Amino acid sequence: MRILFxxxxxxxxxxxxxxxxxxxxxxxxxxxxVIVNGxxxxxxxxxxxxxxxxxxxxxxxxxxxxxxxVWDQKEIMNFIDKENRLLRPKNLFEPSPGKGFxxxxxxxxxxxxxxxxxxxxxxxxxxxxxxxxxxFINKYKLKDDYDVLIVDFHGEITSEKNAIGHLFDGxxxxxxxxxxxxxxxxxxxxxxxxxxxxxxxxxxxxxSVIGMNKDNSLNRFMKKNSLKHFPAKGDASLSGVIVDCDxxxxxxxxxxxxxFGGQLNxx
Numbered sequence: 215m216r217i218l219f220x221x222x223x224x225x226x227x228x229x230x231x232x233x234x235x236x237x238x239x240x241x242x243x244x245x246x247x248v249i250v251n252g253x254x255x256x257x258x259x260x261x262x263x264x265x266x267x268x269x270x271x272x273x274x275x276x277x278x279x280x281x282x283x284v285w286d287q288k289e290i291m292n293f294i295d296k297e298n299r300l301l302r303p304k305n306l307f308e309p310s311p312g313k314g315f316x317x318x319x320x321x322x323x324x325x326x327x328x329x330x331x332x333x334x335x336x337x338x339x340x341x342x343x344x345x346x347x348x349x350f351i352n353k354y355k356l357k358d359d360y361d362v363l364i365v366d367f368h369g370e371i372t373s374e375k376n377a378i379g380h381l382f383d384g385x386x387x388x389x390x391x392x393x394x395x396x397x398x399x400x401x402x403x404x405x406x407x408x409x410x411x412x413x414x415x416x417x418x419x420x421x422s423v424i425g426m427n428k429d430n431s432l433n434r435f436m437k438k439n440s441l442k443h444f445p446a447k448g449d450a451s452l453s454g455v456i457v458d459c460d461x462x463x464x465x466x467x468x469x470x471x472x473x474f475g476g477q478l479n480x481x
Contacts, residue, residue, distance in 0.1 A: 215324060215461055217364060218245045218472065220454035221392050222281075223255040224418030224425030225445025229266060231417060231452055231475060236273045239474060243456060245274075247318075247326055249364055251392045251414070252300075253280040259426060259445040261286030264293040267300055276318060277301065279330040281368030281393055282338045303332035303368060305346040307339070315350070317360050324461065327360035329386075331378065333369025333393075343369075347378060351385055356464040362387040363464070364457075369393055372412050379410040387466055388457045390414050395424035397453045397471060397478075407465030415453030420477040422446035451476030 218240070223229060232250070240248065250270060255262040260283045267278055277299050284302045285291060294300050294312035304314020318326045331347065332340050356363055363386040367378045375391040382389050384406030390413075391398075397415030404410050416425050423431035426443045433440035451473055458468040473479060 215246050215362065215459040216244055217247045217249065217326075217362070217388065217457050217459060218243065218454060219364065219366070219388065219390050219414060219457070220248070220250045220417050220452055221397070221414030222251045222253060222395055222416045222418070222425075224395065224416050224450075225254065225259045225447070226257055227419045227445065227447050227450040228417040228425070229255055229269065231450035232275075233269055233273050235452065235475065236275070239452070240274045245456070246322075247320060248275050249277045249279060249328060249366070250275045250417070251280065251366060251368070252278040253283040253368075254416075254418075254425065256287050259443060262290060263287050264289055267293065267297065271299065277316075277328045279328065279366040279368075279392070281332055301328060301330040303330050303340060304350070305331055305341040305343050307341060324362070325360040327354070327363040329363065329365045331365065331367050333367065333371065333374045335374050336370040343378070344381065347381055351382070356385055356387075361461055361464055362459045365389040367391050372398070375412050379404060379408065383408045384465070387459050387464055388455070388469070390455055397473065399471070401455055401469050401471045403466050403469055407463065409455070409457040409466030409469035411455050411469070411471065414455055415451075415473070415478070417452045418450050419446035419448040420451055421448050449476045451478035453478065
């Protein structure tokens with residue numbers, strides 16, 4: 215089984231790249247299951263909408279994860295309770311709309327668990343991610359409850375992401391970081407068999423400042439006249455990871471970084 219995970223989709227350029235290319239990329243790369251972090255997909259670059267979710271599902275996305283911007287488009291609070299393919303971080307303070315974990319059945323009758331978590335350092339306040347993760351590990355088991363488990367860790371700092379990767383090593387198929395929008399060059403299989411990459415990068419225009427208009431961002435840093443951040447609109451790159459899963463063990467056989475199109479294209 216081969217899974218494609220794509221990092222944060224940013225604005226119109228990121229959405230367009232997915233809608234125009236994902237189905238072909240699924241065929242070319244022989245992908246069986248697709249997970250996308252969609253929390254920056256709205257036109258403003260923060261949050262996502264029901265329409266965007268439905269567009270992604272039509273383009274071959276199986277599950278959408280999110281992060282600290284999940285509620286920035288208020289309509290999503292009602293939609294997420296009705297759509298189990300849309301997740302929010304599991305460690306958001308309860309009660310929160312929606313779910314942070316779900317198990318999905320593929321056409322081949324394989325069970326894919328997807329867990330969405332958010333970091334505590336330099337992020338919005340949420341429950342302790344390590345406590346919530348340990349509770350999850352105590353409750354669910356690889357190959358008992360699901361055939362594979364994918365963990366999206368939406369966090370700011372690399373050390374926190376590294377630690378979560380090691381916590382889930384041998385208990386998840388893939389742990390991949392999101393949020394910082396810059397892909398890290400550390401895709402690897404950890405000691406006990408879990409695929410890992412600190413950050414998947416973004417699906418957006420890299421001629422930018424993490425997906426936002428570079429001139430406006432520079433003005434903000436330099437304390438000049440500037441507008442509220444808004445996304446860059448050039449040709450986007452799709453960034454993420456591909457993991458080949460060993461269905462017998464539920465662990466990773468192979469992991470590779472994935473970048474398609476735009477300024478960051480390496481294919």
